[in-house]
Amino acid sequence: MSNNEYTVPRGMSRGCVPRDIRKAPLGSSIPMFDRLTIPKSEWSDRLREKRLAKAMLSDVRDIMGPAGGVIPALNQGRDPWCWAFSPVTAATLARANAGIPYEHLSGTAVGNKVADFRVRGGWSEESMAHMKTLGAPSTAFWPEGDNARHFDNPDTWSSARESIMVEWYDIDPRDTAAINTCLLLNIPMAVDVPAWAHSICLIDAVDGFVEYDHLNSWGNKWNGNGIGRLRGKFTKFDSVIACVVSTGA
Amino acid sequence: MNKILIAAGGMLLFAGWLALSPTDATPVAPPVVIDEAFALGRYALIVYEADDKAAYPASQSLILDSAEFKQYLNTTATDGWRMLDQNASTEFMPLVFQKWLARPRDSLPWLMVSNGTSGTEGELPLTIADAKKVIGELLQ
Numbered sequence: 001m002s003n004n005e006y007t008v009p010r011g012m013s014r015g016c017v018p019r020d021i022r023k024a025p026l027g028s029s030i031p032m033f034d035r036l037t038i039p040k041s042e043w044s045d046r047l048r049e050k051r052l053a054k055a056m057l058s059d060v061r062d063i064m065g066p067a068g069g070v071i072p073a074l075n076q077g078r079d080p081w082c083w084a085f086s087p088v089t090a091a092t093l094a095r096a097n098a099g100i101p102y103e104h105l106s107g108t109a110v111g112n113k114v115a116d117f118r119v120r121g122g123w124s125e126e127s128m129a130h131m132k133t134l135g136a137p138s139t140a141f142w143p144e145g146d147n148a149r150h151f152d153n154p155d156t157w158s159s160a161r162e163s164i165m166v167e168w169y170d171i172d173p174r175d176t177a178a179i180n181t182c183l184l185l186n187i188p189m190a191v192d193v194p195a196w197a198h199s200i201c202l203i204d205a206v207d208g209f210v211e212y213d214h215l216n217s218w219g220n221k222w223n224g225n226g227i228g229r230l231r232g233k234f235t236k237f238d239s240v241i242a243c244v245v246s247t248g249a
Numbered sequence: 250m251n252k253i254l255i256a257a258g259g260m261l262l263f264a265g266w267l268a269l270s271p272t273d274a275t276p277v278a279p280p281v282v283i284d285e286a287f288a289l290g291r292y293a294l295i296v297y298e299a300d301d302k303a304a305y306p307a308s309q310s311l312i313l314d315s316a317e318f319k320q321y322l323n324t325t326a327t328d329g330w331r332m333l334d335q336n337a338s339t340e341f342m343p344l345v346f347q348k349w350l351a352r353p354r355d356s357l358p359w360l361m362v363s364n365g366t367s368g369t370e371g372e373l374p375l376t377i378a379d380a381k382k383v384i385g386e387l388l389q
Contacts, residue, residue, distance in 0.1 A: 036303045046307055050314065053377065059316035068323060099319065099331040162341045167299060167334065185302050186314040244299050247338040 005228055006196055012218045014198040015080025017121035019239040026170050029129035033169035033242060037181040046184050047205055057093055057186050057203040058213065058227060064096035071096060073226025074107050075219035077145045080119060081111025082199040084127040085217035086190035088136050089201035090243035091163060093188040093215070100248030105163055107217060109142035109151065117149060124190035124199045128168060128241045135160035135247065167245035173237040180209050182242045188215075192239040193230065202240075203227070211235065286352065287368025289345040290328035291388055295373055296350060297358035299334040305358065308376045313358070318377050325388040326362070362387050 008014055026032060038046065050056055065071035071092060076085045085107035092105055114130050115122060137160040142151040171178045171189070182189055183205040191214075192199045204213040212230045220226045295313065302310060312318055313332050322330040331346050333339070335357060339347040349361050358373040360380065364387045374380045 035300050038303050042307070049307060049311060053311045053315040054317045055311050055314035056316075060314070060319065063316050063320050063323070068320075097314065098333060098337070099322070099329075164338070166336065166338055181303055185310065187299075245334045245337050247341065249341045 005223055006234065009218060009222060011078060012222075013076060013078045013080050014082045014196070015121040016083050016123060016192045016194075016197050016199040016238075018194060019123040019125060019192060024123070024125050024129075026172060028170075029125060030132060030168055030170050030241070033171045033175070033178045033182075035169075035181075037177040038184055040177065040180075043180055043184065043205075043209055044207070047207065047209075050184065055186070057097070057183075057188055058215075060096050060186065061093065061203070061215070064099075065102050070220075070225070071102060072104070073215055073220045073222065074105075074217040075144060076107060076111075076217045079108065079111060079145070079147070080121055081107060081115070082217055083122040083124045083190075083192065084108075084111035084114060086124050086192075086199040086201050087127045087131060087241060087243065089215055089217060090188040090190045090241070091131065091136060091165060091246050093201065093203065094165075094243045095163070095246045095248045097186050098246065098248065100246065103163070103249070104139045104144070105136040106139045106142040106144055107136070108139075108144050108146060109137050109156065109160070112142075112147055113152065117147065121197075123192050123239050124241050125170065125239050128165070128190065128243075131163070132165050132168065135162065135164040137163075162247055162249050164247045165243060165245070166247060169242040169244065171240040171242055173240050175240075176209070178242075179240060180205055183212070187242050187244055189243065190239075190241045191237045193234050193236070194238045195233040195236065199239075200228075200230075202230075286345075286348050287363035288366060289348075289363060290365050291326055292328050292343075292345050292349075292361075292363050293322055293326035293330040293384060293388070294346055294349045294361045295332040295358055296335050296354060296361075297332065297373075301357070306375055309358065309373060312373060312377050312380050315377055318380070321381060322384075325384055360384075364388055 088107040141156040361370040
């Protein structure tokens with residue numbers, strides 16, 4: 001990934017602001033990650049075996065979308081709600097890994113609901129705190145990119161109950177053992193990247209475990225297939241939310 | 250004379266019965282006992298505990314994550330399959346997964362497979378190849 005890819009494409013937006021740790025301390029709205037981690041000595045072998053078995057989250061993405069095809073990257077367009085789209089992307093992938101049939105979930109709905117229809121920045125933990133109680137509706141109920149208030153109705157949020165998250169974790173952004181364990185176990189994470197002012201979904205570890213592949217929310221055309229690679233200062237995260245178990249149909 | 254004819258006829262009938270009787274009769278199979286939980290269609294379910302997944306053998310963990318294996322399930326468990334944490338909510342899922350997740354299990358991770366008339370369940374094998382073997386016996 002060249003540095004050019006960290007620029008915001010025309011017609012797209014971002015809007016991640018640093019997590020307010022006084023307002024939202026680690027573990028305050030969702031539990032802290034406290035599970036067993038995979039020993040560092042096993043990371044490289046496990047990663048190699050996952051590649052051979054086509055067991056990376058990007059592999060799962062390739063076959064669990066509509067009609068057995070690719071799960072499309074979400075598209076936030078000009079709205080600043082990357083911090084809503086990243087947990088919705090993570091929920092989508094967690095559902096795919098569980099075999100739950102694909103449903104295009106609406107990041108626009110979550111962003112509008114959390115921000116109360118105001119165009120403002122935020123962080124992914126805000127959206128996760130919302131999704132653990134209300135879920136994310138299908139775009140059949142609240143189309144992606146449409147900010148009309150009439151979509152915010154009981155039918156919409158009744159449908160969203162099918163995607164309420166059952167288990168997810170707040171991870172200390174410095175805890176690389178937890179982050180790498182999650183990636184080795186196909187647990188997608190919504191991460192906020194201060195150097196980019198952007199929130200995206202981490203999907204795959206890369207050899208050496210100092211770089212990561214992510215699924216962005218700038219549509220499928222971005223970077224070829226919606227996936228990019230984080231390097232250097234872009235691997236310093238401000239907030240990391242692991243999406244473990246989702247409700248589903 | 251009549252007595253002789255009747256006796257001869259009886260002997261012929263007896264001989265005919267012997268000839269027609271199977272000499273190496275296959276034992277009659279016991280009636281198939283169908284657990285109604287497995288009579289719902291071509292389904293597969295793996296139940297696991299997400300908190301323990303890091304402790305599962307790496308090869309077994311791959312069963313849960315492999316896209317190739319999921320593709321295999323797409324083509325065999327054609328009515329549906331899931332890989333669920335034991336505490337997952339099945340409220341909106343097909344009835345079969347609600348029933349199966351509620352069944353008692355001896356251990357985790359646990360595999361359940363059905364083809365609509367019969368089924369099997371047991372510990373999840375340790376490799377993708379062995380898991381395919383178990384599923385293939387019912388769903389190929």
